[in-house]
Each structure stands twice: as structure tokens, then as C-alpha cells.
Amino acid sequence: MIIRMNEILLDMDEVESIEWRKQDDGTFSVRFHMKSSGKMFTRIVHENQLQQLKAQFKGDEEE
Secondary structure (H helix, E strand, O other), X not given: OEEEEOOEXXXXXXXXXEEEEEOOOOOEEEEXXXXXXXXXXXXXXXXXXXXXXXXXXXXXXXX
């Protein structure tokens, strides 16, 4: 599944892991670790976006 978020397109099949940290303003800093390239991307998202990302990532793992 490919998602568009804050001017980046990510193929969720290539995401190895996702980590997040809550910021003081209530948003979340989310870091995506890519499988093959080893690159990391960080984006700021709102809580509802984080919940959607987690659900999509878990859904991809179960397939």
C-alpha cells in the first residue's frame, strides 16, 4: 500500500518499522525505517493520522 503524507510517498511494504514520540503541542513525531535502503524519514502528524498509519502498518503485516 502506498500512502501520501506531508509531501512524501511511502510504500508501506518497504517500511520495516515505525516509531513515534508525542510532542508538547499534542502532535507526534513519526519515524519510518525503510527495509532495503536503511533510510529513515521523519514527519510530524496528528493523532488521528498516527492511528491510521499504525492500522495500515499492522494490516500489511497480517497479509
